Every structure is written in C-alpha cells, then in structure tokens.
Amino acid sequence: MPHQNLEIKILDCTLRDGGYYTNWDFDKDLVKIYFESFNKLPVEYLELGYRSNPMKSYLGEYFYCPPYVLENAKALSNKKLVVILNEKDIRAEDVPDLLSPCVGYLDMVRIAIDPKNFKRALVLAQAVKKLGFEVGFNVMYMSLWEQEKEFLKQIKDVHGIVDYFYMVDSFGGVYPEEVKKTYELVRNQTDVKIGFHGHNNLEMGLINTLTAIECGAAMVDTTVTGMGRGAGNLSTELLLTSLNSKGLIDLDFNALSKVVDPFSKMQNEYGWGTNLPYMVSGAHSLPQKDVMEWVTKRYYSLNSIIRALSNQSQGIKDN
Amino acid sequence: MPHQNLEIKILDCTLRDGGYYTNWDFDKDLVKIYFESFNKLPVEYLELGYRSNPMKSYLGEYFYCPPYVLENAKALSNKKLVVILNEKDIRAEDVPDLLSPCVGYLDMVRIAIDPKNFKRALVLAQAVKKLGFEVGFNVMYMSLWEQEKEFLKQIKDVHGIVDYFYMVDSFGGVYPEEVKKTYELVRNQTDVKIGFHGHNNLEMGLINTLTAIECGAAMVDTTVTGMGRGAGNLSTELLLTSLNSKGLIDLDFNALSKVVDPFSKMQNEYGWGTNLPYMVSGAHSLPQKDVMEWVTKRYYSLNSIIRALSNQSQGIKDN
Numbered sequence: 210m211p212h213q214n215l216e217i218k219i220l221d222c223t224l225r226d227g228g229y230y231t232n233w234d235f236d237k238d239l240v241k242i243y244f245e246s247f248n249k250l251p252v253e254y255l256e257l258g259y260r261s262n263p264m265k266s267y268l269g270e271y272f273y274c275p276p277y278v279l280e281n282a283k284a285l286s287n288k289k290l291v292v293i294l295n296e297k298d299i300r301a302e303d304v305p306d307l308l309s310p311c312v313g314y315l316d317m318v319r320i321a322i323d324p325k326n327f328k329r330a331l332v333l334a335q336a337v338k339k340l341g342f343e344v345g346f347n348v349m350y351m352s353l354w355e356q357e358k359e360f361l362k363q364i365k366d367v368h369g370i371v372d373y374f375y376m377v378d379s380f381g382g383v384y385p386e387e388v389k390k391t392y393e394l395v396r397n398q399t400d401v402k403i404g405f406h407g408h409n410n411l412e413m414g415l416i417n418t419l420t421a422i423e424c425g426a427a428m429v430d431t432t433v434t435g436m437g438r439g440a441g442n443l444s445t446e447l448l449l450t451s452l453n454s455k456g457l458i459d460l461d462f463n464a465l466s467k468v469v470d471p472f473s474k475m476q477n478e479y480g481w482g483t484n485l486p487y488m489v490s491g492a493h494s495l496p497q498k499d500v501m502e503w504v505t506k507r508y509y510s511l512n513s514i515i516r517a518l519s520n521q522s523q524g525i526k527d528n
Numbered sequence: 529m530p531h532q533n534l535e536i537k538i539l540d541c542t543l544r545d546g547g548y549y550t551n552w553d554f555d556k557d558l559v560k561i562y563f564e565s566f567n568k569l570p571v572e573y574l575e576l577g578y579r580s581n582p583m584k585s586y587l588g589e590y591f592y593c594p595p596y597v598l599e600n601a602k603a604l605s606n607k608k609l610v611v612i613l614n615e616k617d618i619r620a621e622d623v624p625d626l627l628s629p630c631v632g633y634l635d636m637v638r639i640a641i642d643p644k645n646f647k648r649a650l651v652l653a654q655a656v657k658k659l660g661f662e663v664g665f666n667v668m669y670m671s672l673w674e675q676e677k678e679f680l681k682q683i684k685d686v687h688g689i690v691d692y693f694y695m696v697d698s699f700g701g702v703y704p705e706e707v708k709k710t711y712e713l714v715r716n717q718t719d720v721k722i723g724f725h726g727h728n729n730l731e732m733g734l735i736n737t738l739t740a741i742e743c744g745a746a747m748v749d750t751t752v753t754g755m756g757r758g759a760g761n762l763s764t765e766l767l768l769t770s771l772n773s774k775g776l777i778d779l780d781f782n783a784l785s786k787v788v789d790p791f792s793k794m795q796n797e798y799g800w801g802t803n804l805p806y807m808v809s810g811a812h813s814l815p816q817k818d819v820m821e822w823v824t825k826r827y828y829s830l831n832s833i834i835r836a837l838s839n840q841s842q843g844i845k846d847n
C-alpha cells in the first residue's frame with residue numbers, strides 16, 4: 210500500500226456520477242483501465258453506480274450494477290466497492306431483494322438524501338446496515354441546512370446506523386467558511402464520521418475539500434477530470450496532486466495519467482465543467498440544469514433570472 | 529456607473545494575457561464586442577497588451593499597441609486603459625520614445641518584473657512615472673519571494689514611484705494561506721496599494737483572489753474565460769458572478785454573456801485551462817510550458833519529473 214501520512218479516505222465516484230453522460234454504460238476497456246489504474250492510486254473506495262428498482266426508460270449497467278458488473282469489479286479491483294441508492298426511490302422493504310446480491314462484493318452502500326426525508330432515510334439505513342454494509346448518508350443541499358429545523362434535530366439519530374455523514378454541496382455554491390460552519394453544525398449533533406462531496410460551479414471544489422479535511426472530515430469524494438453533471442466535481446487528479454505536493458501521499462503519476470487521458474477525451478466530447486450559467490446557478494443555489502436550459506433555449510436571460518431572484522427575496526411578485 | 533459596495537478595482541487583461549494564443553492579433557469585431565461589453569461591466573481597467581521594442585519574429589497589434597490601436601480602444605471604451613512592459617526587455621532610456629505616444633490614451637503602465645531585477649525595475653518605473661502614468665509592478669514568482677533576501681530589502685523603495693504592487697502567482701501553485709502571508713510580507717515593508725494576479729493551475733484563482741481582497745488588496749486581475757497561457761487565470765465571469773452574489777456589485781449578465789460567448793468558442797479551439805501536467809507544474813513551482821512539453825513529447829513521464837524534483841530537494845543527483 211502506498212505510504213500515507215494522511216488519515217482521510219478518498220472515494221472516487223466517476224462511474225456513478227459521470228454515468229449521467231453515458232447513461233451509465235461504459236466501454237469495457239475504459240472500465241479495465243479505470244480499475245487497473247486505481248489499484249495503484251491512494252484512493253480507498255470506488256463508487257460503481259446505483260442499485261435501483263427497474264425504471265421506465267433504458268438505463269445502463271452502472272445504474273443497476275447487476276451481479277456480473279459487481280463480479281467484474283471485484284475481479285479487477287483491489288479497492289473497497291460502493292454503490293449509492295436514491296432515497297426517494299427505495300423503501301426499506303426493497304432492501305433485501307435489492308442488496309442481498311451485493312453481499313460479498315460491496316463494502317459500503319451510500320444513500321442520497323433530501324434533508325426533508327431524513328427520518329424516512331434512517332429507516333432505510335437500518336435495513337441496509339442489517340445486511341452488514343458500511344452505510345453512508347449523502348445529505349444534499351448543505352447550503353440550505355440551517356433552515357431545515359426538523360432535519361437538524363434528527364441528525365443525532367444517525368448514531369449506530371450511519372458510518373459516514375456527508376455534506377453534499379448540491380448547488381456548488383458553498384465557500385470554505387460555510388464548509389467549516391456546516392461541519393461544526395453536524396459535529397455538534399453527532400460523533401459520526403463526516404464526509405464532503407463538492408461541486409465545481411465556483412471552482413471551490415479543491416479548497417472546500419481541503420477545508421473539510423482540515424476540519425476533520427474522514428472521507429471526501431472526487432471524480433476523474435471532475436466528470437459529473439454540469440459543472441462537475443473536484444477532480445481526482447487535482448486532489449491527489451495537491452495532497453502529494455504537500456507530502457501527504459505517495460502518488461504514481463503514470464497510473465494517474467493513464468486513467469485521466471481517456472476521460473479527458475470524453476470531457477472534450479461531453480463538455481462537463483463550469484461555465485457562466487453554472488456559476489450563476491451555483492452562486493444562487495439554483496438547479497444548474499434549469500438555469501442551463503433557460504439560457505440555452507433562450508427562455509430567459511441571466512439578467513431576468515437574477516432579477517426574479519432578487520424580486521423574490523424582496524417579496525416582489527415576478528412579472 | 530454601476531452601484532458598488534466594493535472598493536476593490538478589477539483589471540481585465542484578456543487581450544494582453546490571451547494574446548499568447550493569437551499572437552496578439554484579435555478580430556476587429558471581437559475587440560468591438562469586448563470593449564462594448566466591458567463598458568457595461570464593473571471593471572475599472574482594461575490591459576490592452578504590451579508596448580515593446582521591435583522583436584525578431586512577427587508579433588501582432590496588441591504586442592506593440594501602436595497609436596491606432598490605442599485610438600481605437602479610447603474611442604470604443606469608457607474604461608481606464610493599460611499596457612504592460614516586460615522589464616527584462618526595456619531600459620529606462622527607451623521610455624520616452626516607447627511611451628510618449630501613449631500619453632492621453634493610457635492611464636497606467638504596468639511592468640512585469642523578476643524580483644531579481646527589482647532595483648533595475650525601479651529605475652525604469654521612475655522614467656515611466658515622469659510621463660504621468662500610474663505605475664503598476666507585476667512582481668512575479670510570489671511563491672519564491674521569501675528566499676529573495678535582496679528583493680525583500682528593496683520593496684520599501686517603491687514609495688512615491690509605484691502605485692500598485694502586484695503579487696503574481698506565476699506558477700499557479702499558491703494557496704490562500706500564502707496569499708495572506710505574502711500580503712503581510714509586502715505590507716510590512718510599504719503602504720503602497722497591493723494587487724493580486726492569480727493563475728488557475730490548482731483552481732485556486734477565485735479563492736486566492738477573494739483572500740487577497742479580504743486582506744485589503746486594491747486591485748485584482750481577471751481574464752474572460754480565464755484566457756491565458758496554459759492553465760490560465762481567474763475568469764472575469766467567475767469573479768464578477770461571485771462578487772455580485774455577495775451583494776458587492778451590480779452586474780449586467782447579458783453584457784457579461786455577450787463577451788464570454790466568443791471567448792468560450794476560442795477556448796474550445798485553443799484549449800486553455802488546467803490539466804494534470806499544469807496541476808503538477810503549479811504544485812511544484814515548475815514552468816508549466818516545460819512540464820507540458822516534457823510530457824507531450826514523451827521526453828519524461830510525470831513520475832520521473834517528480835522523482836527528479838524529490839531527488840533534487842534531497843540533494844541526490846538526477847540520473
């Protein structure tokens with residue numbers, strides 16, 4: 210194992226988060242390069258994709274992670290393997306059928322949660338924990354948590370159920386000061402390990418993640434080339450390069466280059482990464498997909514979006 | 529003038545810094561869009577390009593900024609106009625011929641300086657100041673200043689000669705803590721106004737610039753879409769969007785979009801922005817052009833570059 214002066218664990222969720230662009234199908238050779246490269250990198254967990262009940266329209270292999278996908282991953286990878294569930298789509302009674310086939314392949318199951326559904330998520334989490342997995346809570350919309358009074362009171366109930374409590378910067382508008390405040394907000398309620406998943410709308414991915422690490426975060430997310438919806442995530446290569454230059458991890462740059470190259474080519478094709486509409490959505494806690502749509506379909510100019518927001522916050526009706 | 533709660537001045541140097549890709553020639557219509565858009569944006573200074581003695585190979589209009597270029601800018605723009613000189617190429621005796629034609633067009637002349645040549649730069653600055661321009665010092669390699677003992681003693685001599693003393697993150701490897709330390713280093717020597725020019729190798733452009741502003745910086749640089757050599761700069765649209773979302777400036781997003789669009793297209797073509805080799809060069813204070821060349825021409829792998837650096841710092845000869 211590479212020498213590490215670092216307690217923080219890194220979770221790479223390229224296939225899960227990036228699957229948005231490829232409908233969660235990935236080329237077999239690309240996946241092989243991915244696993245083989247990461248075997249040489251100081252990243253502990255790889256999140257492969259989702260587990261889900263069947264959806265109406267077609268979704269690819271990494272949206273369902275059927276057993277053959279898990280077997281392939283287990284055969285190729287020496288890392289801990291993870292999938293994520295969308296809490297809004299999964300009920301506790303689905304869990305035995307959905308997750309029993311994953312026993313022996315996966316180390317962790319994460320759950321993407323809207324704070325409004327926290328209580329329900331805890332019930333789901335208990336069902337998941339029963340099967341012996343580590344449980345991660347990816348709690349979304351961290352920039353709005355201060356107003357979610359019910360949720361704040363429920364945080365302490367994660368004790369004994371949840372292994373990693375993640376702050377997710379869903380809108381990509383958080384700055385380092387807010388990372389610190391939110392970390393404290395959680396830490397004041399529970400001793401559970403805290404994680405951070407940043408987005409790069411304001412190019413705050415790295416500094417926010419380093420700040421979370423300084424606060425004491427136990428795990429942080431990255432994706433290769435930041436692959437992810439819209440503005441995307443903190444890129445794995447940026448975090449690893451930064452931590453290596455600070456003397457905190459050893460790093461095989463050749464292995465890193467090997468996995469970055471094919472995803473860079475895909476980035477030229479699919480075009481993830483921030484841009485002005487994503488900066489605006491991030492800075493104003495708006496769904497980035499909506500802002501991008503309004504602007505590209507010429508429904509609204511950015512000026513009218515901002516004006517409507519400003520009117521809204523001043524209680525003026527939108528015209 | 530747009531309402532501003534903000535004392536900081538912003539200098540956009542897209543044409544000067546981005547000219548690297550276009551050999552300092554720009555399409556006439558693009559330049560028109562640039563000036564007209566910026567007339568509506570809360571940016572105080574526009575740096576057009578260089579003034580230079582004739583160079584051996586061809587360089588375009590914005591490398592020499594001849595009078596007709598300055599006249600065109602003055603006619604189209606309501607902003608303060610700036611050019612920059614490379615200190616290593618200009619002697620004090622060149623200044624009357626080089627800069628007298630600029631009187632009445634330019635408000636400021638900046639000088640890009642290696643700290644090792646600081647004393648000589650002060651002589652050049654005095655010649656520039658005599659013509660009535662504001663003088664900016666863009667002092668490079670801020671991450672290395674602590675070791676430049678002669679330079680540190682000379683900083684105080686800027687008094688009465690230099691109007692803006694810029695910290696330039698030449699390698700793009702600086703973090704917010706270093707911005708604060710370097711700011712203090714300068715402030716301890718002089719009361720002169722301090723500026724900051726960041727690079728985006730580690731995607732630290734925005735947070736470093738916001739940190740400089742918090743310290744008390746009087747002026748900061750940006751370029752549209754971060755256009756600039758290699759990893760490029762803090763993008764104008766990101767800084768303006770961030771400051772606007774904090775309630776510090778009014779912002780005409782339509783004008784901003786209008787100037788961002790054509791430069792975004794150029795970005796797809798020329799490909800500025802960070803990547804793994806630029807992250808490595810930034811994190812290790814190496815010239816980014818060299819690292820990119822070594823890697824792309826397959827002279828050296830990133831591993832061997834890092835190993836050589838590590839050997840070097842441990843006093844082991846490179847093999």
